[in-house]
Amino acid sequence: MRKALTAGCRNMLGPLDPTVEARIARFLDKPSKNTWDNVHAIIISTAPGKPRTVWQAVAAIDPSYRDIVKAHGKGARAADKWERHPDAFTVARAIRSVCGRPGLAGGRGGPRRRRRR
Numbered sequence: 001m002r003k004a005l006t007a008g009c010r011n012m013l014g015p016l017d018p019t020v021e022a023r024i025a026r027f028l029d030k031p032s033k034n035t036w037d038n039v040h041a042i043i044i045s046t047a048p049g050k051p052r053t054v055w056q057a058v059a060a061i062d063p064s065y066r067d068i069v070k071a072h073g074k075g076a077r078a079a080d081k082w083e084r085h086p087d088a089f090t091v092a093r094a095i096r097s098v099c100g101r102p103g104l105a106g107g108r109g110g111p112r113r114r115r116r117r
Contacts, residue, residue: 005024005028005092005095005096005099006021006024006044006095006099007099008099008100009044009045009095009098009099010044010045010046010099011042011043011044011046012043012046016042016044020042023035023038023039023042024039024042024054024091024095026038026039027039027088027091028088028091028092029088031085031086031087031088031091032085033081033082033084033085035085036082036085036086037081037082039054039091040053040054040055041053041054041055042054044057044095044098044099045057045098045099050098051094051098054091054094054095057091057094057095057097057098058086058090058091058094060094060097060098061090061093061094061097062086062090065086068082068083068084068085
């Protein structure tokens with residue numbers, strides 16, 4: 001199921017690398033500030049007009065996540081950098097809204113199928 005969630009995601013090099021998918025799966029399995037810090041900047045879409053990173057996708061679903069960074073700075077600990085982190089359901093929903101589910105009727109990543117009458 002985790003693989004299906006990211007199946008329609010792409011970065012500038014094409015479909016997401018298995019190591020990148022594994023980072024997303026780790027966050028979904030155990031959401032924390034550390035795992036969020038590891039996935040927030042992953043590029044999941046190169047389509048114009050869509051959120052590009054996991055963080056932007058979450059902020060599109062829940063605008064309160066636009067301003068959750070406390071401090072910028074190289075080497076800052078994740079616990080010091082983030083006020084909070086999104087839950088796994090919100091992140092999965094955000095990824096699905098950007099990447100769709102290819103081949104699924106009505107999914108953004110796949111063709112729509114007509115109902116038979």
